[in-house]
Amino acid sequence: MSEKAGNGRTRPSFSVQEALDFHVQGRPGKLEITATKPMATQRDLSLAYSPGVAEPVKAIAEDPSRAFDYTARGNLVAVISNGTSILGLGNLGALASKPVMEGKAVLFKRFADVDSIDIEVDTEDPEEFINCVKLLGPSFGGINLEDIKAPECFIIESKLRELMDIPVFHDDQHGTAIIALAGIINALHLTGRDMKTTRLVCNGAGAAGIACIELAKAYGFAPENVILCDTKGVVYKGRTEGMNQWKSAHAVETDMRTLADAMVGADVFFGVSAKGALTPEMVASMAPNPIIFAMANPDPEITPEEVAAIRDDAIMATGRSDYPNQINNVLGFPYIFRGALDVQATTINDAMKIAAAEALAELARQDVPDDVVAAYQGARPRYGKEYIIPVPFDPRLISAVPVAVAKAAMDTGVARKPILNFERYAQELSARRDPIAATFQRIHERVRRNPKRVVFAEGEEEQVMRAAVSYANQGLGTAILLGRDEQIRETARIAGVDLDRSGIEIVNARIAHDRATVYANFLYERLQRKGYLFRDCQRMINNDRNHFAACMVALGDADAMVTGVTRNYSTALEDVRRVIDTRPGHRVIGASIVLARGRTVIVADSAVHDMPNAEEIADIAEEAAKFARRMGYEPQVAMLAYSTFGHPQGERSAKVIEAVQILDKRHVDFEYDGEMAADVALNPKLMEQYPFCRLSGPANVLIMPAYHAASISTKMLQELGGSTVIGPMLVGLNKPVQIVPMNAKDSDIVNMAAFAAYTAA
Numbered sequence: 076m077s078e079k080a081g082n083g084r085t086r087p088s089f090s091v092q093e094a095l096d097f098h099v100q101g102r103p104g105k106l107e108i109t110a111t112k113p114m115a116t117q118r119d120l121s122l123a124y125s126p127g128v129a130e131p132v133k134a135i136a137e138d139p140s141r142a143f144d145y146t147a148r149g150n151l152v153a154v155i156s157n158g159t160s161i162l163g164l165g166n167l168g169a170l171a172s173k174p175v176m177e178g179k180a181v182l183f184k185r186f187a188d189v190d191s192i193d194i195e196v197d198t199e200d201p202e203e204f205i206n207c208v209k210l211l212g213p214s215f216g217g218i219n220l221e222d223i224k225a226p227e228c229f230i231i232e233s234k235l236r237e238l239m240d241i242p243v244f245h246d247d248q249h250g251t252a253i254i255a256l257a258g259i260i261n262a263l264h265l266t267g268r269d270m271k272t273t274r275l276v277c278n279g280a281g282a283a284g285i286a287c288i289e290l291a292k293a294y295g296f297a298p299e300n301v302i303l304c305d306t307k308g309v310v311y312k313g314r315t316e317g318m319n320q321w322k323s324a325h326a327v328e329t330d331m332r333t334l335a336d337a338m339v340g341a342d343v344f345f346g347v348s349a350k351g352a353l354t355p356e357m358v359a360s361m362a363p364n365p366i367i368f369a370m371a372n373p374d375p376e377i378t379p380e381e382v383a384a385i386r387d388d389a390i391m392a393t394g395r396s397d398y399p400n401q402i403n404n405v406l407g408f409p410y411i412f413r414g415a416l417d418v419q420a421t422t423i424n425d426a427m428k429i430a431a432a433e434a435l436a437e438l439a440r441q442d443v444p445d446d447v448v449a450a451y452q453g454a455r456p457r458y459g460k461e462y463i464i465p466v467p468f469d470p471r472l473i474s475a476v477p478v479a480v481a482k483a484a485m486d487t488g489v490a491r492k493p494i495l496n497f498e499r500y501a502q503e504l505s506a507r508r509d510p511i512a513a514t515f516q517r518i519h520e521r522v523r524r525n526p527k528r529v530v531f532a533e534g535e536e537e538q539v540m541r542a543a544v545s546y547a548n549q550g551l552g553t554a555i556l557l558g559r560d561e562q563i564r565e566t567a568r569i570a571g572v573d574l575d576r577s578g579i580e581i582v583n584a585r586i587a588h589d590r591a592t593v594y595a596n597f598l599y600e601r602l603q604r605k606g607y608l609f610r611d612c613q614r615m616i617n618n619d620r621n622h623f624a625a626c627m628v629a630l631g632d633a634d635a636m637v638t639g640v641t642r643n644y645s646t647a648l649e650d651v652r653r654v655i656d657t658r659p660g661h662r663v664i665g666a667s668i669v670l671a672r673g674r675t676v677i678v679a680d681s682a683v684h685d686m687p688n689a690e691e692i693a694d695i696a697e698e699a700a701k702f703a704r705r706m707g708y709e710p711q712v713a714m715l716a717y718s719t720f721g722h723p724q725g726e727r728s729a730k731v732i733e734a735v736q737i738l739d740k741r742h743v744d745f746e747y748d749g750e751m752a753a754d755v756a757l758n759p760k761l762m763e764q765y766p767f768c769r770l771s772g773p774a775n776v777l778i779m780p781a782y783h784a785a786s787i788s789t790k791m792l793q794e795l796g797g798s799t800v801i802g803p804m805l806v807g808l809n810k811p812v813q814i815v816p817m818n819a820k821d822s823d824i825v826n827m828a829a830f831a832a833y834t835a836a
C-alpha cells in the first residue's frame with residue numbers, strides 16, 4: 076500500500092514481513108566482500124600471497140604511509156557499534172545492531188563509493204571498547220562510531236580521537252549535528268531570523284542532542300537561548316537528577332522545568348529523543364513560523380500530519396525519507412568520509428563539519444537541474460519550506476560535499492595528501508556514482524507519478540506474488556495477478572503474502588468469460604491465416620496465461636505485462652508475439668544491461684535474432700542506440716566480432732563489416748564503429764592502436780554478431796565475473812511486455828514490471 080506524503084508525493088510503505096524478507100533473500104544480510112585482483116593462476120597467488128606479498132609488507136614496515144598505496148586501507152571505513160542506542164530503539168545489544176551497521180556500510184558504498192565493514196563490539200564498558208577499536212587502527216582509513224549511547228559515547232570518541240591518527244567520527248553526534256545545522260541555516264534564512272536571537276529547544280541530551288547544540292552554538296546561537304531537555308525535563312543550573320558533565324555544560328539559569336515550559340515561544344525545536352515526545356499543545360505554543368526538526372528514528376517526536384493539523388506556518392523536518400525535509404545523517408557520513416579519505420585526513424575537525432553543513436545548505440538553494448529531478452520523485456522542488464535540504468539520492472551531493480570537506484581539511488592542516496586540482500577531483504567524484512541506480516530510480520519515480528496497471532501473467536508463483544505486492548506497495552500502480560483465485564490465495568497464505576490490499580487484483584483467466592471470448596476473437600483475427608482454427612485460439616486464451624495476459628495488454632485491459640518465470644524465454648516470446656506486433660519502424664530485440672566495476676554497458680541482441688544478417692545487425696544497432704538514449708546514456712556503439720578492423724577475416728565478421736557500411740549509408744545520429752573485438756571496444760589503451768576508430772571513448776553499447784555471443788557473454792559475466800546483468804529487456808514491441816529469466820527473484824520482476832510500465836504510453 077502507498078500513502079500520500081506532503082508535496083503530493085506518494086509514500087511507499089512495506090510490511091514487517093517484507094522488511095524481513097528483504098534481509099533474508101539470497102545471501103543473508105546486505106554485504107559481501109569481493110577481491111579486486113585476479114586470484115586465478117599460480118602466479119596471481121604468489122603475488123597476492125606468499126612470497127610476493129612480502130614486498131608490500133617490507134615497504135609498509137619501512138614507510139607506514141605506503142599502506143595507502145598497497146592495501147585497501149585508504150578507502151576502508153569501519154562502522155563500529157556496541158548496540159547501546161540503536162536508532163531510537165534503545166539498548167538492544169551489539170548483535171541486534173548488526174542490520175543497522177551493515178546498512179550504514181552499504182550506504183557508504185552506494186552514495187560515496189567508500190568500502191566499509193561493520194564491526195559489532197560486545198561490551199558496554201568504555202575502556203574495553205576503546206581498547207578494542209584502538210587496536211584496529213592499522214586496518215582502516217577511518218572509524219565511524221554508531222549507535223553508542225551517551226554519555227559513554229563522549230568518553231569513547233574523545234579518547235579514540237586522541238589515540239588514533241585516522242578520522243574517528245561518532246555519526247550520531249556529528250553527522251546529525253551537521254545535517255541539522257545545514258537545515259537550520261536555511262530554515263532561519265527562510266523565516267528571516269537572526270541566529271543570535273533565535274530560541275532553540277533541544278529535546279534529547281544524548282549523543283545527537285549534545286552534538287547538535289554544540290555545533291549550533293559554535294555557529295552562532297547564543298548559549299542563553301538554547302534550552303536542553305531530557306527525560307527529566309529542562310537541564311537547568313543546579314539540577315542534580317540524571318545529570319552528567321556533558322549536560323551540565325549546557326545547563327542554563329531558568330525557572331522552566333518541563334519541555335512544555337520551554338516550548339512556549341520557542342523558535343526552533345530539535346527532537347533527538349523518542350517517538351511522540353512533542354505534543355500538539357507544545358507545537359501550538361511556539362513562536363510564529365516555528366521550525367520543527369523531529370529527528371527521532373524510526374518514528375519522529377511528532378508527525379508532519381499532526382503539526383499540519385495545528386498550524387500551517389511551521390517548517391517541518393523529520394529523520395525519515397518518506398516526508399519532505401529529511402534531516403538524517405545519511406546525507407553526511409558517506410560524503411564527509413569521502414572527502415576526508417581522499418586527502419588522507421588525520422581527523423574530522425569542526426572546520427570540516429561546518430564546511431559540509433554549508434555545502435549542504437547551499438545545494439538546497441540552487442535550482443534543481445533536469446538530471447536531478449528524478450531524485451526528487453519527479454517534482455522539481457524549489458528552495459522553500461518543504462525543501463530546505465537535499466535528499467540523499469541527489470546526485471550532486473557526491474561532488475559538492477567531499478570537495479568542501481577536503482578543502483577545509485587542507486585549509487586547517489589536517490590533510491596528509493592535498494588535492495592538486497579540485498576541478499578534476501569533482502569530476503572524479505561524479506564518476507563514482509552508480510548511473511544505473513539513478514536510471515532505475517528515475518524509472519520508478521516516473522511510473523509513480525503516472526501509475527500503470529501491470530498484469531503479472533504467472534500469478535500463482537510465489538515470487539511473482541511478492542513482486543506484485545511490492546509493485547503495488549511502492550505506489551507504481553495496480554498489479555494484476557493472473558491465475559486461479561483459490562490457488563493464488565492458498566500459495567499466498569502458505570508464503571505469508573498478504574494480497575488483501577489495494578492495488579492488487581486477481582483475474583482468473585478460466586472464468587473471466589466475457590473478456591475470454593473477446594480475446595479469442597481478437598486472436599483468431601490475427602492467426603486465422605497462419606494455420607489456427609478458432610478452437611485453437613479459444614484453447615490458448617483459456618489455458619495459456621501468456622496469451623491471455625498479452626491480449627489484456629493488446630486490448631487495453633492492462634497497460635503492461637510481465638512473464639517468464641515458468642517458461643523459457645523463447646517460448647514466452649513466441650506466445651507474446653502471436654498477440655502483439657512490432658512497433659512500426661522498429662525491430663524487436665533484447666537488450667541486456669551489464670553493470671561491472673562502476674561501468675554500465677548495454678549488450679544487444681540478447682534475445683531475439685539467432686543469426687542476424689547484415690541488415691538486421693544494423694537494425695539491432697539502431698534499436699539498441701535508441702534504447703540507450705531512453706536509459707539516459709549517449710550511445711557509443713561498438714559492432715563486435717572476433718576480429719578487429721578486418722583481421723582475422725571470417726564469415727560472421729564480414730556480416731558485421733557490412734552492417735557498419737549499412738549504418739554509414741543510413742547516416743544514423745549516434746557514434747558507432749567496428750567491426751572490433753570486445754577488448755578493443757572496452758579498453759581505451761587497445762583502442763588507441765586504431766587511431767582512425769570513430770568512437771570517441773570506450774563503447775557503452777555492444778552489438779553482438781549473433782544471439783549466442785550475446786547470451787553466452789552476458790550469462791558468463793553474471794556467473795563468473797561478479798557483474799550484475801539486468802534483462803534482456805524486450806525492446807521494439809508495440810505494447811510493453813517484459814520477459815524475465817526463469818530464475819528471476821521478486822526484485823528483478825518488480826524492476827522489469829516498472830520498466831514495462833515506464834514504456835507504456
Ligand SMILES: NC(=O)C1=CN([C@@H]2O[C@H](COP(=O)(O)OP(=O)(O)OC[C@H]3O[C@@H](n4cnc5c(N)ncnc54)[C@H](OP(=O)(O)O)[C@@H]3O)[C@@H](O)[C@H]2O)C=CC1
Nearest residue numbers: 160162163225280281282283305306348371372394403404
Ligand atoms: N535523524 C538522524 O539523523 C538521527 C536521529 N537520531 C535519533 O535521536 C534519538 C537519540 O539518539 P542518540 O542521541 O544517539 O541516543 P542517546 O541514547 O545517546 O540519547 C538519548 C537521549 O534522549 C533522551 N530521551 C529519550 N526519550 C526521551 C523523551 N521521551 N523525552 C525527552 N528525552 C528523551 C534521553 O534522556 P536521558 O538522558 O534522560 O536518558 C537521552 O538524553 C534516537 O531516536 C535516534 O534515532 C540519532 C542520530 C541521528
Ligand SMILES: CC(=O)C(=O)O
Nearest residue numbers: 161162163247372404
Ligand atoms: C540515523 C541514525 O543514525 C539514527 O537514528 O541513529
Ligand SMILES: [Mg+2]
Nearest residue numbers: 162221222247
Ligand atoms: Mg545512529
